[in-house]
Structure formats: C-alpha cells, structure tokens
Amino acid sequence: xxxxxxxxxxxxxxxxxxxxxxxxxxxxxxxxxxxWIDATYVxxxxxxxxxxxxxxxxxxxxxxxxxxxxxxKVGASEAEPxxxxxxxxxxxxxxxxxxxxxxxxxxxxxxxxSKVLKATWQRCRVHFMRNALAHAGKTQRxxxxxxxGTVFVQDTAEAAKTQWRSVADQLRAxxxxxxxxxxxxxxxxxxxxxxxxxxxxxxxxxxxxxRLNAEVKRRTNVVGIFPNDASITxxxxxxxxxxxxxxxxxxxxxxxxGLQTLCDTPPTRLSAVAR
Numbered sequence: 001x002x003x004x005x006x007x008x009x010x011x012x013x014x015x016x017x018x019x020x021x022x023x024x025x026x027x028x029x030x031x032x033x034x035x036w037i038d039a040t041y042v043x044x045x046x047x048x049x050x051x052x053x054x055x056x057x058x059x060x061x062x063x064x065x066x067x068x069x070x071x072x073k074v075g076a077s078e079a080e081p082x083x084x085x086x087x088x089x090x091x092x093x094x095x096x097x098x099x100x101x102x103x104x105x106x107x108x109x110x111x112x113x114s115k116v117l118k119a120t121w122q123r124c125r126v127h128f129m130r131n132a133l134a135h136a137g138k139t140q141r142x143x144x145x146x147x148x149g150t151v152f153v154q155d156t157a158e159a160a161k162t163q164w165r166s167v168a169d170q171l172r173a174x175x176x177x178x179x180x181x182x183x184x185x186x187x188x189x190x191x192x193x194x195x196x197x198x199x200x201x202x203x204x205x206x207x208x209x210x211r212l213n214a215e216v217k218r219r220t221n222v223v224g225i226f227p228n229d230a231s232i233t234x235x236x237x238x239x240x241x242x243x244x245x246x247x248x249x250x251x252x253x254x255x256x257x258g259l260q261t262l263c264d265t266p267p268t269r270l271s272a273v274a275r
Contacts, residue, residue, distance in 0.1 A: 013234065020237035023244070024072055028090065031097025032060040032070070033262035034199070034254075035119070037083075038103060038209045040216055044226040051076075053229065055216065055236055056086060059209055063097070063263045065252035067208070069240040070095065074229045083112035091116065097264040100195060102206055105131070105188075123188035125152070126205040135178035144178070147171065152204075157193035164190065196258025212243065 039056040058071040071090050075082045083106075101113045102122040113121050129145065136144045147167050154160040164186050172179040192204045202208065216236055226232045247253070 016234055016238060017230075020234060020241060023241045024233075024237055025093065028070060028094040028096075030062045030064070031263045032062050032095060033097055033099040033259065034061040034102070034203055035070070035095075035098050035100070035117075036060070036102045036206055036209045037109065038206050038213060040213045042216075042220045042226060042232055043224070044229060044232060050225055053232070054082070055232060056083075057209065057212065057216075057236075057240065058086075058090060059212070060095075060098075061202075061254050061259075063259045065254040065256050065259060067247055067253040069212075069244045069247075072233065072237055072240055074232050074236075080108035080111045083108050084116055087112050087116040097262070099262050100191065100203060102192075102203055104206060105185075110188075120191050120194070121188060122191040122203060123185060124204075124206045125189055125192075126207065128185060128189050132178055132181060135175055135181065144171065144175070148182075151190075154193075157190060160190050160193050161186065196261065198255045198257040199259075202254060212240075215239065215243075 036059045037056060039054045041052045042055055043050055044053050045051075054075050054077060056071075056073050056075070057069065059067060060070045061067045071086065071093075073082075073086045073089070075086075098117045098119045100120045100122055101109075101117060102124060103109045103113075104124050104127045110121050113119055129148065132148060133141045133144060147170065151160050151163045151167060154163055164182065168179045168182040168186075171182075192200055195203060216239065219235065219239060220226075220232070223235065226235075
C-alpha cells in the first residue's frame with residue numbers, strides 16, 4: 001500500500017482494536033463440555049530487547065456441537081499464575097460446564113485446570129507419543145509405536161487400561177524410562193475414554209488447535225518481530241475473529257450424540273398451553 005497517512009493507519013488500527021476487543025471480551029453463553037488450550041510463541045520488543053512471549057488460545061465445543069474461539073491472551077510465560085488468570089477470565093465472561101480440558105503436558109496448565117475449572121485433564125495423545133518415542137532408538141520406534149497403539153484400539157476404558165499396563169510391563173526390561181513414563185501418564189492419556197465414544201477421535205489430542213496454531217505461526221512469521229503485545233493481540237485476535245465467523249457458517253463440529261449427557265443446565269421445557 002502507498003499513500004496511506006499515519007492518521008489513517010491509526011484510525012484503521014483503532015477500528016480493528018475495537019472489533020477484536022469486543023470479540024475477545026464477549027459474554028460466553030451456554031455449556032462448553034470440551035475445551036482445548038495451547039500456546040505458540042512469537043517475538044516482540046520489550047525495553048529494547050527482543051523476547052519470546054506466549055500466545056495462548058482456547059477453543060471450546062458447546063452442547064450444540066458448535067466450536068468457537070473462546071479466548072486469547074499474550075503473556076511472558078506459561079507458568080501456573082498465567083494459566084490460572086486466563087481461565088479465570090474465561091469464567092468471568094460466563095464459561096461454564098467444562099468437563100474435559102485437552103492440552104499438551106504442562107504442570108502449570110494441569111494445576112490451573114484443577115484449581116479453576118475442576119475438570120478432567122486430557123494429556124494430548126500425539127504429544128505423549130512423541131515423548132514416549134524419544135526413549136527408544138530410531139530402529140525400535142516403529143515397534144514401540146505399534147505396541148502402544150494397541151491400547152487405543154480397545155473398545156472400553158477398562159480394556160485400554162489393562163492393555164496399557166500390559167504394554168508398559170512388556171517394555172520395562174528394555175525401555176525402563178519409557179515404562180516409567182507410561183506408569184505416570186496412564187490416567188492423563190486415557191482420560192478421553194471415559195467420555196462418549198462418538199467424540200473420542202476429536203478429544204484425545206490438541207489436533208483441533210494445531211491447524212489454527214500453524215496459521216498463527218505463518219502469519220506472525222511474516223511480521224517477524226512485533227513492536228509490542230498490543231500489536232500481537234490485534235493481528236492474532238483478528239485472525240481468531242475471522243476463523244470464528246468461518247466456523248459459524250460450517251456444519252456442527254461434533255456429533256450431538258452424548259453431548260446432552262455432559263450438560264449441566266437441564267433443557268428448558270415449555271409447559272403445555274391450556275386450551
């Protein structure tokens with residue numbers, strides 16, 4: 001673009017900030033049984049230095065099977081206080097009915113979820129597999145992956161837990177660190193199996209956020225280094241607003257089967273009209 005004055009740029013940024021602000025601070029209505037949260041990092045200038053800051057995004061699915069971007073925050077770290085304040089800000093805007101939170105393994109997230117939402121935490125299965133395979137040699141990873149994969153084809157949570165322990169024991173002699181990891185992660189990785197089976201493929205990992213984060217990285221890499229946090233919120237917030245509008249035009253993201261059983265708010269029933 002050429003011939004755009006500083007005042008025009010300021011006016012356009014002001015209008016965009018207003019729209020993004022209204023979107024990110026809107027009231028959240030209804031019950032949201034599933035919540036995905038993840039972070040990506042971008043560079044900004046701070047006191048003359050170039051630093052990395054976390055951009056955290058929350059996406060939820062409501063009891064109508066529709067998904068929305070529910071929140072966005074830019075901060076200095078992913079420590080527990082940061083996550084706690086972010087989740088509390090969602091609560092203040094009306095977030096309720098969260099039954100399962102899906103994220104990568106991070107003690108700060110796990111502690112904040114327990115403290116603020118009192119929901120079940122699901123450790124992303126895809127990220128767990130990457131962590132697990134790091135304990136095996138390159139020539140052995142296919143075998144280890146196949147062995148752990150037998151857990152996830154089980155039809156029930158009980159069968160999966162039995163198979164998980166069996167695989168951990170089989171690998172213990174050759175891969176003690178991997179087996180210890182499995183011992184510690186069992187409940188968190190298999191948490192999704194206690195929810196409706198129709199939803200399993202969508203709630204076992206942070207994959208619903210991966211594409212979104214990839215687009216954030218693509219767009220922020222063009223900028224390179226942001227002048228401040230507000231400019232990050234402006235760009236990424238505008239992207240989230242655009243994505244949310246696109247999702248609202250699509251068919252529902254998740255099957256209704258099982259969603260009503262996760263609803264805290266009983267459906268409103270109209271009384272019969274007297275004749």
